[in-house]
Every structure is written in C-alpha cells, then in structure tokens.
Amino acid sequence: QVQLVESGGGLVQAGGSLTLSCVVSGRTFSTYAMAWFRQAPGKEREFVAAIRWSGGRTYYTDSLKGRFTISRDNAKNTVYLQMNSLNAEDTAAYYCAAEETGRAFPQSYAYNYWGQGTQVTVSS
Numbered sequence: 791q792v793q794l795v796e797s798g799g800g801l802v803q804a805g806g807s808l809t810l811s812c813v814v815s816g817r818t819f820s821t822y823a824m825a826w827f828r829q830a831p832g833k834e835r836e837f838v839a840a841i842r843w844s845g846g847r848t849y850y851t852d853s854l855k856g857r858f859t860i861s862r863d864n865a866k867n868t869v870y871l872q873m874n875s876l877n878a879e880d881t882a883a884y885y886c887a888a889e890e891t892g893r894a895f896p897q898s899y900a901y902n903y904w905g906q907g908t909q910v911t912v913s914s
Contacts, residue, residue: 792816792903793888796842799908802876806912807912812863812886812905820864826871828882828910838884838913840894876912883907895908 791848797812810826839860840849848860859872887901889898895901 792888794888794903794905796816796884796886796908799884799910801911801913804877804912806876807872807874808910810884810886810908810910812869812904814869814886814888816866816867818890820866821890821892823892823894824860824862825887825894825896825898825901826860826869826884827874827887827888828881828884828906829878830879831896833882834899835885837896837898841869842894845893847894849876849896849897851896866897872890873897873910876910878914881910881912883909 793815796812802828821841826838827835828838829835837851841860845862857875885907886905888903889901902907
C-alpha cells in the first residue's frame with residue numbers, strides 16, 4: 791500500500807519561504823512521477839509542479855516558475871517543494887501526488903496516490 795505524508799506547511803509572512811516535504815511509503819517510489827497540487831478555499835485544485843521519476847525533468851505551472859522549485863531524493867523516498875517570495879495568493883492546502891508510470895502530467899486525474907495535504911497560510 792502506498793501512502794503519502796506531507797509536512798512543512800504553516801503560517802508565513804508575505805515574502806517569506808517554506809519548504810514542503812512529502813514522504814512516500816512503498817518500494818517503487820523511485821519509479822513514480824511526483825507532483826504538487828494546491829487548492830484554495832472555494833477554488834478548484836490546481837497543478838503546481840511535477841518531477842519525473844529520474845528527477846531529470848521538472849514542470850511548473852507558468853505563474854509559479856522562478857518562485858517554486860520541486861526536487862526529489864529517491865534514497866529518502868521524499869519529494870520537496872521549495873517556495874519563495876510567498877504572497878497571499880499562495881494560501882492553500884498543498885497536496886503531493888504520485889503517478890505510477892513515471893511520467894509527469896499536470897492533470898490531477900493522472901495521479902494514482904494522494905496525500906492528505908498540508909496547509910500553507912501567507913499573511914499579508
């Protein structure tokens with residue numbers, strides 16, 4: 791059984807930084823593509839970033855390029871999301887997701903496993 795557990799969320803002032811982590815249980819983590827999505831109150835879940843199984847290719851939603859960085863450590867079964875220059879619009883629940891074929895997609899329906907989410911709140 792594959793489980794994803796996010797951590798690192800919290801309250802941060804505008805302009806600050808946070809790093810989210812997602813630990814994945816399961817022997818085949820290194821073959822999964824991993825992604826981060828977020829969902830703000832009253833809004834649909836949106837794609838943030840994804841990384842292929844090898845870590846060699848990363849993808850971002852255009853509006854977040856340059857501020858957010860996704861990375862992974864296959865030895866630790868962990869994927870990270872470094873978030874810089876945070877603003878109030880980044881306030882949301884952040885979810886990590888795993889996709890079994892190893893290819894990173896921006897569509898949430900492509901992902902097989904999801905974490906419970908971690909809340910990020912940016913105060914202005």
